[in-house]
Amino acid sequence: MGLEYLIQSMKTKFESFNEKIMNKLFFAFAVPIVLAAIPRELIPIVNMTVIEHRMLAIFVMAVLFWVLEPIPIFATSVMVVALQLVTISNRGMIWLRDNGNESEFGELLDYKDLLQTFASPIIMLFLGGFFLAIAATKYRLDVNLARVFLRPFGSNPQRVMLGLMLITAVFSMFMSNTATTALMLAVLAPVLKLFRPDDPGRIAFVLCIPFAANIGGIGTPIGTPPNAVAMKYLTGEISIGFGEWMVFGVPFSLLLLFFAWRLLLWFSPPQEDKIGLLIQGSFLKSRQAIIVYFIFGSTILLWLTEHIHGMSSHVVAMLPVTVFVATRIVTSKDLKKISWDVLWLISGGIALGLGLEKTGLSKHMIESVPLDRFPPILIILIATFLAIMMSTFISNTATANLLLPLVAALGSSLSSLEALGGDKLLILLVAFSCSLAMGLPISTPPNAMAYATDMIGTKELLKSGCIVGGIGLLLLYLMAYILRQIGFV
Amino acid sequence: MNEYTIICVDDEREILDAVQYDLEPLASHFDLEAAESVDEAESVIDQMQSENRSLALVLCDHIMPGRLGVDFLIQLNQELETKKARKLLLTGQADLEATIEAVNQAGLHYFLAKPWDSGALLKVVIDQLTTFVIENVEEPLSFVKVLDGARIFNSIHENEI
Numbered sequence: 216m217g218l219e220y221l222i223q224s225m226k227t228k229f230e231s232f233n234e235k236i237m238n239k240l241f242f243a244f245a246v247p248i249v250l251a252a253i254p255r256e257l258i259p260i261v262n263m264t265v266i267e268h269r270m271l272a273i274f275v276m277a278v279l280f281w282v283l284e285p286i287p288i289f290a291t292s293v294m295v296v297a298l299q300l301v302t303i304s305n306r307g308m309i310w311l312r313d314n315g316n317e318s319e320f321g322e323l324l325d326y327k328d329l330l331q332t333f334a335s336p337i338i339m340l341f342l343g344g345f346f347l348a349i350a351a352t353k354y355r356l357d358v359n360l361a362r363v364f365l366r367p368f369g370s371n372p373q374r375v376m377l378g379l380m381l382i383t384a385v386f387s388m389f390m391s392n393t394a395t396t397a398l399m400l401a402v403l404a405p406v407l408k409l410f411r412p413d414d415p416g417r418i419a420f421v422l423c424i425p426f427a428a429n430i431g432g433i434g435t436p437i438g439t440p441p442n443a444v445a446m447k448y449l450t451g452e453i454s455i456g457f458g459e460w461m462v463f464g465v466p467f468s469l470l471l472l473f474f475a476w477r478l479l480l481w482f483s484p485p486q487e488d489k490i491g492l493l494i495q496g497s498f499l500k501s502r503q504a505i506i507v508y509f510i511f512g513s514t515i516l517l518w519l520t521e522h523i524h525g526m527s528s529h530v531v532a533m534l535p536v537t538v539f540v541a542t543r544i545v546t547s548k549d550l551k552k553i554s555w556d557v558l559w560l561i562s563g564g565i566a567l568g569l570g571l572e573k574t575g576l577s578k579h580m581i582e583s584v585p586l587d588r589f590p591p592i593l594i595i596l597i598a599t600f601l602a603i604m605m606s607t608f609i610s611n612t613a614t615a616n617l618l619l620p621l622v623a624a625l626g627s628s629l630s631s632l633e634a635l636g637g638d639k640l641l642i643l644l645v646a647f648s649c650s651l652a653m654g655l656p657i658s659t660p661p662n663a664m665a666y667a668t669d670m671i672g673t674k675e676l677l678k679s680g681c682i683v684g685g686i687g688l689l690l691l692y693l694m695a696y697i698l699r700q701i702g703f704v
Numbered sequence: 705m706n707e708y709t710i711i712c713v714d715d716e717r718e719i720l721d722a723v724q725y726d727l728e729p730l731a732s733h734f735d736l737e738a739a740e741s742v743d744e745a746e747s748v749i750d751q752m753q754s755e756n757r758s759l760a761l762v763l764c765d766h767i768m769p770g771r772l773g774v775d776f777l778i779q780l781n782q783e784l785e786t787k788k789a790r791k792l793l794l795t796g797q798a799d800l801e802a803t804i805e806a807v808n809q810a811g812l813h814y815f816l817a818k819p820w821d822s823g824a825l826l827k828v829v830i831d832q833l834t835t836f837v838i839e840n841v842e843e844p845l846s847f848v849k850v851l852d853g854a855r856i857f858n859s860i861h862e863n864e865i
Contacts, residue, residue, distance in 0.1 A: 352862055397861035404854035552863060664857070669849040 239285035247276035260576075260583045264321025267576040269302045269311075274576070277567055281613035288610050289556035292563020299329050299570050324573050332566040336529035337443045338558050343532025344437040345553050347511055348390040350535070350544050354504045355496060356511065357386060357398060362494035372416060372485040375492055377476050379403065380423050384431030384472050388438045388465070389515070391554065392428040396661035399424045400668070406492050407670060416485025421670045422679055425661030426475045426653060430687070433650045434468040436460050436528065440557060441606075441615035444564050445646035448623040453639040457518040457528035463703070467647070467694050474690075475683045482679060503544050510538050557612075564616025568623070577624035591631045598622055598641060599691065602648035603684055607658050611649045618645055636704035640695055643704075651687040654680035708760035708836075709735040709752055710829070713745045713776065714794070715768040719818075723763060723794070726822040727829060733850050734760060734833070742771040749786065759789040760836050761829065763816075766798040766806075774802045777810035788840050790832040792816060794825075 251272035255263050258271070273295060280291040301307045304326035313320060332338075351357045361382050368378030379399060387395040403420060410417045432439030436446050436457055449455045498504070517524065517531040539545040571577035586594060598618070606614040622645045626638020652658045654677050656666035662680070665671060698704050710730065712723045720738040727736055735757070739745035749759060762780060766773035773793065780786040793806055796818035806812040813835075814828055834852040837844045838859040848856050 391864065394861050394864050397857045397864060401854045401857035401861060404857060554864065664845060664848075664860070667845045667848040668853055 236285050239283040243276065243279035243283055243285055246279060247272040250275055260579050262579055263576070264319055264574070266303050266321030266323065267574045267579060270299075270570050270574045270576045271580075273298050273302070274567065274571065277563075278617060281617065282609055284609075287556070288613055289560040289563070291613075292560045292566075292616075295563045296329055296332065296566045299324065299566060300326055303570065303574065304329055321574060324570060328569060328573070329566050332562045332569065333559070335447070335562070335565055336527075337447050337565065338562060340446075340529045340532045341437055341440075341443055341558060341561065342553070343514070343535050344389060346535040346539050346545055347514060348394060349549050349552055350507045350539050351390070351511060352394070353544070353549065354499050354501075354507045356498075356504075356507060357390070358402075358494060359496055359498045361386075361398070361402060362496060365492060365494065370489045370491055372420075372487055372490045373480055375490055376420060376423050376480070376485075379420075379492075380427035380472055380476055381469075383424055383427035384434070384468055387428040387431035388434040388461075388468070391557070392432045392439055393660040393664070395431070396425055396428045396664050399428075400664055402492065402494055404668075406490055407668070409490070410485075410487065414486045415483035416487060417483075418671050418675050419479040419483040419485060421665050421668055422483075422676065423476065423479055425659065425665040426479070426679070426683055427472060428661040429650055429653050429659050430468050430471050430475065430683075433471075433647055434461060434464045438464075439650055440561050440612040441619075441646045441649035443561050444568075444612065444615040444619050445642050447565050447568065448619055448642050449639065453637075453642075455639075455643075456521045457531075458521060461519065463694060463698060467690060471683070471687050471690055474686045475679075478682060478686075479679060483675075503542060506538065506542055507544060510535050560610075560612050560616075564612065564619075567616055568620035571620040572624065577620050578628055581621065581624050581628055586625070586629055587631065591629070591635050594625070594629070594632065595635065595641060595644060595695075598625075599644050599648040599688060602645045603652045603688065606649045606652040607654050607684075611652065611659060614652075615646060615649045618649075636695065636699050640698065640704040644691055644695060647691050648688065651684045651691070653684055705755075706733055706735045706757070708733070708758055708841075709737055710761045710763065710833075711737045711739060711745055711748060711759060712763045712794075713739045713742060713768070713773065714765040715740055716765075719765070719794075722822075723825070726825050729826065730829070730833070730850055733847060741768055742773070742776040745776065753785060758840075759786050761790040761792065761833055762786075763792045763794050763829070766793060766795040766802055772802070774798070774806045774810060777806055777812065781809070781811045787811075788836070790814075790836050792828070792832065794818065794820065 251269060255265070255268050258268070260267070260271070277291060277295050280286065280294070281288055302311055303324050305312070305323040306326040307323070312323060364382050365375070365378045368374045383395055383399045386398070403424060407417055407420060433442070436442050446455070514531060514535050517526065517534065518528050521527060602614055602618055605618070619642060622641050623638055626632055626641040632638070632641060653662055656663050656673065656676060658680065662676065666676065710727060712720055714720050717740065720740070724736050724738060730736070737748050739748050752759065762777070764773040764777060773795065777791050777793070780789060780791065790813045791810055792814045793812060794816045798806070803815065813832055816825065816828060830851050834855050837847045837851060838856060841847065844856050844859065
């Protein structure tokens, strides 16, 4: 009976698990394959080459895979690079390289450029951030900073909440939003148990952490992956330094944080008049801990002072990497904690953008839509709105990976946008918008974590999240206006 | 049906019922199984493994007709699939020798004496299951609701960079 039962049960499990995923997989593969099979002439994109046709199929496949998620999102990224290497690179399959009609075939991509996306400067910048985070966590710098910074906020619930939000936001500018939220929810969890079950303040406290993490991520280029993807397009004449980003990113974050704080208190005012948030511990004083504090501070300082010493943020990022491995603060075992999935997700996005740009597809796609007829302000509104809507349902990074290459092409080819700040502003606005989506548990990992506490319902999250996102969009337009007025963009 | 199971082994039906009642708050995330003897517990575990479910925690009496509780725990500790499970003794009659054997050879994680306080039992089980989830579950987030949320969040913080 045993074996028969085993087979039967495995079969039903396999089938129920697979049916949904198989359908999604089939759909996500079938559409791009059909698209690749139909003649180029039937696709309404002007002057499309063979290479662009293949790139279009890969792009459509990336959209479907990132939206339906039949495989992990970072796996889609890897698949994008692999397919580009095989079908449109100069070291791809020999039968796919040339059909003898050069003008219509288009130019193959250099396979080195595609492979280099795995170690592009942006990835190294992010890696530097990961090293800071690993060391800070290992030597309890983050918990201790939280403890010290929280103290001045006393025991008044409203003020404690502001303190929690500020700390969360500042941490998530340098650590991943996920790790920051986990840390702060762990700090908050014992306090939440002390609240009476009918005290609405519980909801405000649980929501304030993920919101602050989402908002704080906007503050620096390494705060969240969409920012890194945006940095990839902000090169040459429109490049932005680490400190420059923070000059407008941090005030934007703090202002939106303030609104979110007031909104949460207004929706769910805490009934208790005192709350005691106690974090145990003290700063470590070992030699290695001191090195961590020093390198942490120096790295951030060097990131902010590029204009003095001339080292770009990517170069500075190698400082924590080098020192921490040399001093055994980050060991080979710690190296395994690095979120390669996040790095590869970004790499795939960069490779996708590279393919869209180098083949000329993004330009031709934009040209095929008569965008000149729309007022440029409407284009900005649509682009930011689309970004926030997409990233509400799918990964923020996937949204940035898909939208930013098109937005970059749009900004540089549409002359009417120039009056409103051109591609530089549009790229920034879309990247920011990707982080403003927080209406659902699935919108961001921090939201999912807060939702997992079971202390908030979807309704509360939807209401507060959408309003905070909406206020964020309005603030974003205000920021754009100011940046334009002072001549930054 | 849940992916993870808690099994309680005791020859007295009332004890099994009482434990199941005390652990009811965990029923949404763990299957609660009761066995009146080691043999019965083994067949429950076999069945469970055939359905691809894993043993998360075993709560076991020592003196029972047939095989002894501590011997069963030692056996669980030697098999790959059940080695990871948290092992608890819930007994009034284990002598020093059996207890030492349980600690040294069965990898005993906790010793609870009968009679027990129901709140304390739930607390111990939650604590042990939290350790199990942190060590063995890929996506521990869904357990935040019923287990020790602070510890789970801390583990995410330390492992997710």
